[in-house]
Amino acid sequence: MTMDKSFDAQAAEARISAEWERTNAFAAGANARRAETFTVMIPPPNVTGSLHIGHALNNTLQDILVRWHRMRGFDTLWQPGQDHAGIATQMVVERQMAARGEPGRREIGREAFTAKIWDWKRESGDTIINQLKRLGASADWSRNAFTMSGAPGAPAGEEGNFHDAVIRVFVDLYDKGIIYRGKRLVNWDPHFETAISDLEVENREVPGHMWHFKYPLAGGETYEYVERDEDGRVTLRETRDYISIATTRPETMLGDGAVAVHPSDERYAPIVGKLVEIPVGPKEHRRLIPIITDEYPDPDFGSGAVKITGAHDFNDYGVAMRNNIPLYTLMDGKAQMRADGLSYADSAAIATRAAQGEDVGDVSAVNLVPEDLRGLDRLEARKRVIEQVTSEGLAVTYLHKEIEPETGAEHMERRPVVEAKPIMQPFGDRSGVVIEPMLTDQWFVDTKRIVEPALEAVRSGRTRILPDQHRKVYYNWLENIEPWTISRQLWWGHQIPVWYGPALKKDQSSKLVGVSYAVADRKMFCAPSKDEALKLAESYYGQSVTEFETGNAAMAEAKEAFGTDALLQINDRGLESIPVFRDPDVLDTWFSSGLWPIGTLGWPEPTEELKKYFPTDVLVTGFDIIFFWVARMMMMQLEVVGDVPFKTVYVHGLVRDEKGAKMSKSKGNVIDPLTLVDAYGADALRFTLTSMAAMGRDPKLGPKHVEVNRNFVTKIWNATRFAEIYGVRGGGARPQPAHTVNRWIIGETARILMATDEALAGYRFNDAAGGLYAFVWGKVCDWYVEFAKPLFDGEHADETRATMGWVLDQCFAMLHPIMPFVTEELWSLTADRDRMLVHGDWPELGADLIDADADRQMNWVIALIEAVRSARAQMGVPAGAKLDLIVTEADAAARAALAANGPLIERLARVNAPADGTAGKGMIAVSVQGASFALPIGDVIDAAAETARLEKARGKTVKDAEGLRKRLSNPKFVENAEAEVIEETQAKLAALDDDIARLEAALAQLAAM
Incomplete structure (x- = not known):
């Protein structure tokens, strides 16, 4: 078959991809010729996702490793799959329903809504998988996994046991006390009304304001306020009856539990321990809070005093927990001011007692939002609070001077201090709304109990993290780990396998005296299935139970029906069973994806795949999820199966634009990898990304870089066409040539193979790509092709054809992991093969193939030609001018090389036959090892x-x-x-x-x- 003049990437990629898929070329174990396995777990992209440039880099590097090992005969598995992406997927489907004018999820109910999500997943959920195939990713697509496979309600085609694995782990960790339910501060998305992880929070700098307010001392008490300079000199001394604070969120003042100052701050030493009045709310019920000391406030920032609202600020939460300050929640799930709970008067009274040191117990029913603010949006409440504080003269003010333009009269007035300044504000990356730190009841993993094995595994080297700087990130996060919030207030996901029922109240003699429906008292039944949970409940109550509709209203309904002594009177009232209901929350997607390595291999069943492919060999991932995913997988696998999930973690950089800026839609510098594939081909994009993947560096990518490597694809194609013209075919055994040129190129091929193997083994992807580029383009397509041309007509013609065919075969094989499409095409065109290159043998060449004499001689010839070319270009010698080459000095080796390769040197350096002579006027000198030359250029420039x-x-x-x-x-x-x-x-x-x-x-x- 005669080769086309150029490589048609689009047509070839589609055809080759179809053939790979038809022959199941990527199946686990395909082409295995040795016992060793090599396993890679794809970081599962969101089911809602589409290919971005980070995916392209990540999957290209994985594919290189997998193809390299597969060609070397390893039993390989590249496990693909997708994450169910709770918030993102629920958002997509809800938007579609709204666009079609359909009722919302709450109107149609949980079962119908999740059915719609499964419908969407079946129709649109494979987008990114198909895009990865276009990139050439050679994962075992027949094993494509999904983090919700096997979940209740999953349609045909979504069978699997991933759901069972997730639920089993939850129950096991619950039984061990590692998973528990409690109140903690979390990131709360008011749009989706759910807790979210730090990874789902985008911190942006936005215009903001800082308001300064006075908190009066209780009872009108005063103190001497003194400020000093660095030398201790008094710069301000005055009598004050207040302490000033600054805040960017005045609405949270309503929930303050204290004002904190630094222990070393002498300005406030006289009033530490005293009470101050919060300057907002009905005057007759103004509540008091204490002034405390804590290391958190910075004495040199602002007034040095900080209001502590533990239920609505992460830093304040830490202060509150250290100092036993009550946590008062001000907002509901929509970030509107609470309208439930006790009256403001009763709430303020309880809070004041707490401020005075009294133990007031559970404060969840305390609502410190005044009645006139209840139900308002938080921003509207902010305006009302500012207005009230300012109207009462409790804003810190400054003296403002204003001059009338017409009369020149001066007017002095006091104005509130309001600083306009940029602030960092958290936004939900999906919803786009401002995130509210909220104190809520959530499920947590007590990570301190499972963290040590994950630290030890990396410290001991059982798992390597490359490059080194990311190991420090891993240590830092795990050594300072906090409880992990794993519950989400969504409907799409693994529903928490816990059922609630009323708690039995018994006296000291274990006699049943009543039933409590209080949230804090509820009895929990945790089991892998509903049937098992209800059996636990029946055993606890000693009679049958009935599952109510999911929701907290179930307990209120039950209390109304049964009363607090329900169990004692149940039969008299004709009621048949005790009410229970399932927790409506679902698990954080990071919890389920934390089981990705074992869950995709069939655990908890003892499958052959689990025995063979676990632990996995390498995880290729981005730095941004080292703690969100990598560390959690380490903790989870070590706790669940007692082994590390992977032996190596390779962390690649962030792909930036060609100027080094981070890509973002707002900057308009996002690069669509599929656009680049359409324009230049997948091979060019893959080679570009690989050549830029220096360990510990962020690649800087622009279309021009991909265009350069499209030219590399063209260069390989053209060199192979040249070989075809001269009758070169591949598929033969390694020749044993006599000519120096052919012995030299065989040695160079062995040299680059050893360098490539070493680079890939060390995850130095850029070194592998750079070395192959220099070899294939420079030494094969340029030097060897030129050196070979005259040999095709002489006594060495047959060995040159055999050598060139063999060398090109090695080039195709070595380039295949990086550039799979063009190499697969050239492999099929250059010989009759019994298998595709994807299952070809990786070359095995050693240093014994490097012929020292041929190596020395040809590298000397190349050095001479390059030196002459460089001198000609430097001096502006016309390209067509043929110069004399005068040998002024040469040792024996140089003369032998000149004699053996004279025609090559003459043709490629554009010089006449070398002749002995001396340097003279109008000549320039050129030197190489063992010889000096003169080039007469005086007459040509x-x-x-x-x-x-x-x-x-x-x-x-x-x-x-x-x-x-x-x-x-x-x-x-x-x-x-x-x-x-x-x-x-x-x-x-x-x-x-x-x-x-x-x-x-x-x-x-x-x-x-």
Whole structure:
């Protein structure tokens, strides 16, 4: 078959992908010829996702490792799959329902709503899988997993046991006391009305305000307020009856539990322990809070005093917990001011008693929102609070002077201090609304009980994290770990397997005296299934139970029906059973994906896949989920099955735009990888990403980079077409050539193979790509093709055809993991093969194939040709001019190389046959190892014009170098710039210094002519 003039990437990629899939080429164990396994778990993309440039990098690197091992005969498994993405998926379906004018999820109910999600998943949920296939990802798609497979309500085609694995782990950890229910502060999304993880919070700098208010001392008490400078001199002394605070969220003042100052802050020493009045709310019920000391306040920031609202601020929560300050919740799930609970008067009275040191017990029913603010949106409440505090003269003020333009009269008035300043504000990355820190009842994992094995595994080297700086991130997070919030107030996900019922009240003799329906007292029944949970409940109550509709209203309904002594009177009232209901929450998706390695391999069943492919070999992931996913997988697998989930974690960088900026939609610099695939082909994009994947560095990508590597694809194609023209075919055994050129290229092939193996084994993907590029383009497609041309007509023609065919085969094989499509196409076109390249043998070549004599001779020839070419270009010699090559000095090895390769040198350097002679006027010198030459150029160039050109070039280069030198000598630049930027600047300066040296050498040669 005659090759086409060019490689049609789009047509070939579709055809080759279809053939790979038809033959199940990526199946686990395909092409296995050895006992060793190699397993990679794909970081499961969201089922709602589409391919972005980070996915392209991540999956390209995984695919390189998998294809490399598969060709080497390992029993490979690249396990693909998707995450059910609770919030994202629920949002997509709810938006679609709204767009179609359908009733909302609450109107149609949980079962009908989740059925709609399954319908959407069946129709649209494979988008990213199909896009990964376009990229050439060679995962075992027949094993595609889903984190909700086997869940109740899952339709045909979604069978599996992942749901069973998740539920079993929850029950096991619950029984061990590692999973528990409690109140903690969480990120709360008011749009979705659910807790969310830190990863789902996007912190943005937005315009904001800081309000300064006075908190009066109780009873009108006063104190002497003194400020001093650094030398201890008094700069302000006055009598105050208040302490001032600053806040960006005045509405949270209603829930303050204390005002904190630093223990070392002498300004407030006289009033520590005293009570102050919160300056908002009905005057007759103004409540009091204490002034406390804590290390958290910064004495040098603002007034040095900080209001503590433990239920609505993460820093305040820590202060409140350390100092036993009650936590008062102000808002409901929609971030509206609470309208439930006790009256404001009763609530304020309880809170004041607590401030005075009395134990008031559970404060969940305490609602410190005044009646006139209840039910308002938090921002509307903020306006009302500011208005009230200001109207009472309790805002901190400053003296403002204003001059009337017409009369020039001065007017002085006091105005509230309100600072307009940028603030960092948390937003839900899906909802786009401001996140509210909220104290809520959630399910938690007591991570401190399972963290140590995960730390030990990395410290001992059972699991490696590369590069090293990410190991420090891992340690830092795990050594300071907090309880993990695993519940979400959603409908799409693994519903928590806990049922609630009223608690039995018994006296000291264990006699039943009543039933409690209080939230804090509820009895919990945790089991893998509803039937098992209800059996637990029946055993506890000693009679039958009935499951109510899910929801907290069930207990209120039951209490109304049964009364607090329900169990004692149940039969008299004709009621048949005790009410129970299931927790409506679902598990955080990070909990289920934390079981990804074992869940996809069939656990808890003792499957053959689990025995064979676990622990996995390497996880390739981004730095942003080291703690959200990597660390949690480590903890979960070690706790559940007692082993690490992977032996190596390779953390790649963040793909940035070509200027080094982070990609974002708002900046308009996001790159769609499929657009690049359409324009330049998947191979070009994959090779570009690989060549930029330096360990510990962020790749900087632009279309021009991909275009360059599309040219590389074209270069390989054209070199193979050239070989075809000269009758070269592949598929043969390694030849034993006599000619130096052929012995040399075989040795170079062995050399690059060893370097490629070493680079891939060390996860130095960029070194593998860079080495292959230099070898294939430079040594094969340029030098070897040129060296081989005259050999096709002589006595070495057959061995040259055999050698070139063999070398190209090795090139296709070595490039295949990075550039699978063009290499698969060339493999099929250049020989009759019994299998596709995806199942071809990885080359096995050793250092014994490097012929020292041929290596030395051909590298000498290349050095001479390059030196002559460089001198010609430097001096402006016309490309078509053929120069004499005068040998002024040469040792025996050099003369042997000249004699053996004279025609090659003459043709490629554009020189006449080498001849002995001496250097003279109008000549320039060229030197290589063991020989010196002179090139007569006086008659072919204008020396004066070339001198002027080189002087101008030298002047510009010196100016550019001095600019970089000045930048590097600036301490501020060195201190503030990223290490990568400094290294790039140093590299640019070194290159410019080399250019200056070459230009000066050329000018010296011209001057000597």
